[in-house]
Amino acid sequence: MLAQNVAAVVCRNETWQGRAATEPYECGWAKEAIVFVRALKPPAVPSSVTARVQISADGMHWADEGTRLTFPDNTDAVAFARVAHFGGWLRLAADLPAGAEITLLVTLHLKE
């Protein structure tokens, strides 16, 4: 049987301002993930602001995994981060400064 290989859209057309995160996604069956991020509308995020990959034992309490990605600066750009050895739960989180916002499409591409 071929290995599982799944694209999970975990954030679609949601506008992030301030403290924000994708909904918890349980994917402990996967050994690796790429977090793809697109801006669906022209973003207004300083280039110094990054999003953080977070992991969790229970889908409720979160820790930074260490991987960060810079948000795309236009609607044609694709940002991504590679993650492996992440346990059971993944999410993407960020703290945007006052006045910053971005409308996101976030896809987890997962492989076992």
Place this chain on the structure above:
Amino acid sequence: MTSMDAETLRRALRDANPALSRFDPLSRIVFCDDFDRGFCGWTQLVGNYEGSLDSMLPAYAQHSHPMLSTLPNWDSGSHNGLDGGYALRVQTRPRRGARNTAIKRLTFRKAGPIRLEFYFTFKPEASELLLSETDVRSVGFLYDLQSGDSDAGGERVMPHLRFLNALDGEHVQRWQFKQALQPSRALGNSGKTATHDHLSPEGWENLPGGEQRLCYNEIATKVNWHYACFDFDLSRWQATSFRINDRVFDMSGFAPMRMPAWRNLWCMLNIVFFVETDTDKRASLAIDGVCLSGEF
């Protein structure tokens, strides 16, 4: 050696297979999904749109992807599936009234009797050290069906059933159905795309005799699997039987939503599972094992 008719042989083969013998399928199995094999075609129900995702109804915009879950708990670790490690998990956002869904899309080849069987359980997110038995509003399922393109008087027919566990904190615990149509509206300017929120909170009716106390267990992180079996006749658009565990419900008072056929949905046979939360806490529906069978 004695002769054996086809039905007896079929039954014997099924009973010898633990993965199948937990079901009671009709003569032909269309699919029998075990989530240790992956998602098996269950995906998120994205709302319709045209031109911009902003045209999607908010009720659909909240939907997200189902998960392959070991039902992990902060206090006791993975609960795991009914059979094997994984179950399909649908989880809402942490907002009172939020819902989420999982859908599998196919078409039918004969308008006759079909049977949907599955094992399910539900829980709120265990974010408090409380029983939390009224935090999940409802769990349920529906078919989205449409006549064949050559049928006279084509219809789109949507039988809905939900277990209303709680509403506004009251522990209701009864099965409901919905036949009330929700208004549809066109999307964009092409005249080709439309939408309707058929799962909206309005219009649910009590299934006569549909009160049922399910096994919830004694803390928020213990789950028990329940068996469901729903029979529907595509030739008459009628529910013929509905069973949950040891209870068989009278479906004479049940009616599906019925509306004129939509333009691109001929022979559609979609199955949707859904869950709603009654508090600002995520609610989960887990499914392990789904079997669709038919008489054809």
